[in-house]
Amino acid sequence: xxxxxxxxxxxxxxxxxxxxAYRDGRxxxxxxxxxxxxxxxxxxxxxxxxxxxxxxxxxxxxxxxxIVDFKLLWYKEADLWFEIYVEIDESNETVKTVSxxxxxxxxxxxxxxxNIEINTENDIARDDYLIPTVLYNPEHPESSLLHRxxxxxxxxxxxxxxxxxxxxxxxxxxxxxxxxDAHNQIAEEIGxxxxxxxxxxxxxxxxxxxxxYDLQSNCSSCGYRGEFTSICPECGxxxxxxxxxxxTTIFITPDELSDDIx
Numbered sequence: 001x002x003x004x005x006x007x008x009x010x011x012x013x014x015x016x017x018x019x020x021a022y023r024d025g026r027x028x029x030x031x032x033x034x035x036x037x038x039x040x041x042x043x044x045x046x047x048x049x050x051x052x053x054x055x056x057x058x059x060x061x062x063x064x065x066x067i068v069d070f071k072l073l074w075y076k077e078a079d080l081w082f083e084i085y086v087e088i089d090e091s092n093e094t095v096k097t098v099s100x101x102x103x104x105x106x107x108x109x110x111x112x113x114x115n116i117e118i119n120t121e122n123d124i125a126r127d128d129y130l131i132p133t134v135l136y137n138p139e140h141p142e143s144s145l146l147h148r149x150x151x152x153x154x155x156x157x158x159x160x161x162x163x164x165x166x167x168x169x170x171x172x173x174x175x176x177x178x179x180x181d182a183h184n185q186i187a188e189e190i191g192x193x194x195x196x197x198x199x200x201x202x203x204x205x206x207x208x209x210x211x212x213y214d215l216q217s218n219c220s221s222c223g224y225r226g227e228f229t230s231i232c233p234e235c236g237x238x239x240x241x242x243x244x245x246x247x248t249t250i251f252i253t254p255d256e257l258s259d260d261i262x
Contacts (some may be wrong), residue, residue, distance in 0.1 A: 003164040013155060017076035018050070020063055025081075027074060029063055033098070034057055034223040042193070045105035048075070048082060054094040064096075073100050079204050081198045083107065104156075104196025109180040112154050118145055135168045135190065136212070146212070148185040149174060149182050160211040164218045164225065165192055166243065172186075190215045191227075193244055213244035 011099060020028040033050035040046045054064050073082045082100035086125045089095045117123040118133050127181045136158070141147035146158055168190055174182045196210045218225045221237035231238055 001055065008213050016078070019074040019076060020066060021072040021081075023070065023071070023072055026196055027202075028066060031067070031073070031098075040247060045102040045196075046080065046082075047102070048073075048100040050098055052096045052098060054096075063147060067096055067098060072103065073098075074200075079199045102196065103198040103206070104208065105180055107208075108153060108156065108183075108196070109178045113149055113152070113174040113177055113179060113182055116172075116174040118148065118174075119169060120171055120173060132169050134166065135186070136166040137143075145170075145172070145186070149179060151172075153179055155208050157209045158211075159197060159209040160213075161245075162192075162212065162214040164214045164216075165190060165212065189244075213246075215243040217242045 015033075018031045018033055018036075020031050020123075022028065031050075032050060033052055036048065036050040038046070038048050051062065052064070052067055054061055067084070067086055069085050071084050073084050074080075075082065081103040083103050083106035085099045085101075087097045087099075123129060123133070125226065128142070131140065131143045133145050133148065135145050136147075137144040138147075138158075146161070150156060150158070170186075170189055172182075172185065172189075174185075177185075186192070187194055191214070193213045193215055194210055195213065197207050199207050201207050214225075216225050217228050218241045219232035219235060219237055220239045220241065222232060222235040224232055224234040226233070228240075229242060230240070232240055
């Protein structure tokens with residue numbers, strides 16, 4: 001979910017409204033922050049950092065003692081929730097440096113998976129193994145990859161999965177890795193994108209949900225799925241559904257811009 005920066009009439013970026021909150025989403029108060037830096041990414045968690053001073057106008061900041069690790073922060077204009085981590089400058093104990101990670105990735109990166117096998121020989125040998133596990137099967141969650149690895153994170157809900165990838169079957173083994181790491185492995189193997197919706201519902205409560213989108217194109221005529229545009233390389237049909245995102249027709253290479261492009 002992209003972050004849009006608001007600009008004033010002079011085209012200067014406006015400071016975002018940052019609200020400190022408890023983990024259950026109850027809002028405490030607005031943070032007075034300096035040096036705000038926002039990093040937005042489609043493939044990785046959005047991040048933010050800023051500094052908070054202990055004294056404001058010679059009076060102690062009322063939030064100073066409440067700004068601690070694992071509290072939450074609500075970025076009002078973008079409607080995004082973050083988990084915060086705090087460091088105090090040892091050379092100047094009146095300033096805290098606050099680092100924020102988008103809530104979905106922050107929480108799910110802390111939940112570990114152990115000894116989970118999907119469609120392996122050991123998995124198939126289970127007495128309760130009835131049908132192969134596919135990516136998403138809400139009618140049979142015991143045979144749904146997303147449900148099986150999400151059992152330890154029942155407070156997260158699957159909002160949407162593209163029809164074109166729901167029935168993809170693969171073999172995985174997850175041991176001593178986080179749910180986010182497992183999602184990343186699935187994304188690389190299948191060619192899909194996990195998007196964590198760390199925003200608010202209609203009542204202002206935190207939405208802990210995620211969606212999975214197909215990054216590859218699909219031919220409706222022959223069923224071929226792959227990395228192509230406009231014309232199916234298998235049957236020549238133009239009756240295709242392109243993958244997630246918008247083709248801007250702009251091509252970028254490291255030679256043209258920077259060696260740092262990844």
